[in-house]
Amino acid sequence: MNHTNSDDLFEQSKKAIPGGVNSPVRAFLNVGRNPLFIKSAKGSHITDVDGNTYLDYVCSWGPGILGHAHDEVIEAVKKACDQGLTYGAPTEKELILANMIKEAMPSIEKVRLVNSGTEATMSAIRTARGYTNRDYIIKFRGNYHGHSDGLLVKAGSAALTTSVPDSKGVPKAYTKHTLVANYNDKESVEALMGEYGQQVAAVIVEPVAANMGVVPPTKDFLSFLRKITQEYGSVLIFDEVITGFRLGYGGAQERYNIEPDMTTLGKIIGGGMPLAAYGGRAEIMEQVSPVGEVYQAGTLSGNPIATTAGIATLSILKQHPEYYDQIEENAKILAAAFRKWGEKTGQPITVNQVGSLLSAFFTEKEVVDFESATSSNTQAYTNYFNHMLQNGIYVAPSQYEAMFVSMAHTREEIEQTCQCIIGQ
Numbered sequence: 434m435n436h437t438n439s440d441d442l443f444e445q446s447k448k449a450i451p452g453g454v455n456s457p458v459r460a461f462l463n464v465g466r467n468p469l470f471i472k473s474a475k476g477s478h479i480t481d482v483d484g485n486t487y488l489d490y491v492c493s494w495g496p497g498i499l500g501h502a503h504d505e506v507i508e509a510v511k512k513a514c515d516q517g518l519t520y521g522a523p524t525e526k527e528l529i530l531a532n533m534i535k536e537a538m539p540s541i542e543k544v545r546l547v548n549s550g551t552e553a554t555m556s557a558i559r560t561a562r563g564y565t566n567r568d569y570i571i572k573f574r575g576n577y578h579g580h581s582d583g584l585l586v587k588a589g590s591a592a593l594t595t596s597v598p599d600s601k602g603v604p605k606a607y608t609k610h611t612l613v614a615n616y617n618d619k620e621s622v623e624a625l626m627g628e629y630g631q632q633v634a635a636v637i638v639e640p641v642a643a644n645m646g647v648v649p650p651t652k653d654f655l656s657f658l659r660k661i662t663q664e665y666g667s668v669l670i671f672d673e674v675i676t677g678f679r680l681g682y683g684g685a686q687e688r689y690n691i692e693p694d695m696t697t698l699g700k701i702i703g704g705g706m707p708l709a710a711y712g713g714r715a716e717i718m719e720q721v722s723p724v725g726e727v728y729q730a731g732t733l734s735g736n737p738i739a740t741t742a743g744i745a746t747l748s749i750l751k752q753h754p755e756y757y758d759q760i761e762e763n764a765k766i767l768a769a770a771f772r773k774w775g776e777k778t779g780q781p782i783t784v785n786q787v788g789s790l791l792s793a794f795f796t797e798k799e800v801v802d803f804e805s806a807t808s809s810n811t812q813a814y815t816n817y818f819n820h821m822l823q824n825g826i827y828v829a830p831s832q833y834e835a836m837f838v839s840m841a842h843t844r845e846e847i848e849q850t851c852q853c854i855i856g857q
C-alpha cells in the first residue's frame with residue numbers, strides 16, 4: 434500500500450497522543466491497517482486527508498442520523514456562534530431541548546444535560562443510589578455505559594460473586610458494588626436479585642445492545658427487567674445513548690413499550706456536538722443538586738452551541754417520522770445482502786438488525802449475548818472491512834460496533850453497498 438498523508442499524521446500523532454487517537458477504536462487496531470485521518474464530511478460521505486471519499490456507515494458512531502453537516506443544523510449552529518460560545522448561565526435553549534426530550538419520552542419528567550454519555554450514565558447511577566440509599570448496581574456483560582470506574586468491570590470467575598475491574602487503574606474497591614448478569618438471561622438476574630436484591634440501587638441496561646455488535650432483547654427480557662426491579666424497589670435505567678431518537682423518535686422505550694425509571698441519552702441529541710442527558714421520574718431526579726443532595730455539575734453543561742445542534746436535529750426528526758421507515762427499510766436491505774453472501778459462499782453468518790442498526794457476525798450461532806457475539810470469526814470481519822474500504826465504503830473497524838444507516842444514504846448507495854457485500 435502506498436504511503437499516505439493519513440499514515441504521516443498517524444505517525445506524528447502517536448508521538449503526541451496515546452496511540453495517536455483520542456478514543457481507542459479509532460486506531461483500527463483490529464483490522465490490521467492504519468486509520469484514515471478525516472478532513473471533511475457531507476451527507477453520506479466522509480473525505481480523508483488524501484482526498485479519498487468514502488460512503489460512511491460509522492456516522493460518528495451514531496450521532497449522524499441525518500448524515501453529515503445537514504444544512505439546517507449547520508445554519509443554526511453558525512447563527513448561534515455569533516451570540517457567544519458559552520456563558521455558564523442558564524439559557525432558553527436548554528429549556529427547549531429538555532422539553533423536546535420529555536415530549537419524546539414521557540417516562541422522563543425531568544432531565545439534566547451533560548457533555549458525554551459517560552457522564553450521563555455515571556450521574557444516573559449516582560442519582561439512583563442517592564434515591565434508594567443502596568450501593569449495588571447490576572449491569573450486563575457486553576453492555577457498554579462509558580468509562581467511569583464502577584462500570585469498567587468484567588464478571589468474576591465464580592457465579593454470584595461481584596465483578597473485577599476490566600481496566601488497569603480501577604481499584605477493586607470501586608467495582609465491588611457492580612454485579613454483572615448475562616444479557617437476555619433472566620435467571621442470571623434472578624440469581625443476583627435473590628442474593629443482593631434489597632441492596633440493588635439500579636439495573637442498567639442497553640435496551641437494544643449495540644456495543645457488542647447489535648443484540649436485540651429477547652421477547653420478554655425488558656418487561657421482565659421492568660417487573661423484577663419493581664419487585665425489589667430498584668431503579669431501572671435504560672441506557673439509550675445509542676438507541677434514543679434512533680429506533681424511532683421515542684427510542685427503544687417507545688418501540689418496546691416499556692417505561693424505565695431513568696434514561697440516559699447522548700450521541701443523536703447533540704446533533705454532532707458533545708451533549709448528553711440523564712432523566713427520569715421527577716421524584717428520582719429531584720435528588721440531584723441544587724434541589725437534592727446528589728452532587729453533579731458541569732462548566733459546559735447545556736452549552737448553547739451543542740443545544741442548538743441538538744434542537745435542530747431533533748426538530749428535523751420530529752417533522753419527518755417517515756425518515757425512520759426509510760432507514761429501517763434500508764437496514765433490512767443491507768441485512769438481506771449479508772445473508773445472501775452467506776448463502777452464496779457457504780460461510781457462516783448471523784445478521785442482527787433493529788431499526789437502522791445492524792451487525793453481521795461471522796458465526797453460525799444465534800447471537801443473543803456476549804458469549805455468542807464473541808464466537809464470531811474476527812479475521813473474517815477484518816477481511817470484510819478491508820474489502821469494503823478498498824471499494825470506497827467505510828464501515829466500523831471492529832466486529833463489535835454497529836453499522837449505522839443514516840437519512841442521507843440513498844437507495845442507490847444502499848444497493849451499491851449490497852453489491853459490494855455480496856461480492857466479497
Ligand SMILES: *Cc1c(COP(=O)(O)O)cnc(C)c1O
Pocket residue numbers: 548549550551552554577578579580639644672673674675699700709
Ligand atoms: C457511546 C455510549 C456511551 C458513552 O458515551 P460517550 O459520549 O462516548 O461517553 C454510553 N452508553 C452507550 C450505550 C453508548 O453507546
